[in-house]
Amino acid sequence: KAGVTQTPRYLIKTRGQQVTLSCSPISGHRSVSWYQQTPGQGLQFLFEYFSETQRNKGNFPGRFSGRQFSNSRSEMNVSTLELGDSALYLCASSPRQGSENSPLHFGNGTRLTVT
């Protein structure tokens, strides 16, 4: 079974630009979450999608947005990039949403560098 796939692996953008990151979950997984990892803050929750609906959002500005498609694939978008957005962006999937206790499975991330 293929794991969580994220593209691209690396991105370099300029301040003020926007960026779109893509994630394909494990086949059959319907919940997709996004996390930001930085050296100072660790792994921080961005948002979770299930059945094409955003179920929860972390404490990030509105410049961070996402969506989920009918095939469970997800994209996240960051507009008006700032230097502080430089981070590893991780996508994770799980079979179900909400109270089901099953582990999240992570992709290898997209390393975004904003110059």
Next chain:
Amino acid sequence: DQQVKQNSPSLSVQEGRISILNCDYTNSMFDYFLWYKKYPAEGPTFLISISSIKDKNEDGRFTVFLNKSAKHLSLHIVPSQPGDSAVYFCAAKDSGAGSYQLTFGKGTKLSVIP
């Protein structure tokens, strides 16, 4: 306010000995706990989890212990191997929250010395 804390940024252990990684949490609503291992340039890999109805869960060389009254959990690795050298993250979830959100500690870097 950090709801999940890993107070040791790093830990060094001799090969073959036990590694003990610790994690504390403050949110009493957390009822599902996970440990992940992360190598550089890779995503976190799930290791082992425990539900709050248990106080111990084992999987091969990995055992997680949960002390709910102390809001403390620990991961034991026995015996430690050089390939275990990585950053270990503790994570917690509130199953009643209605969405799947993990709160992570900042990680402990484990070095297993041959």
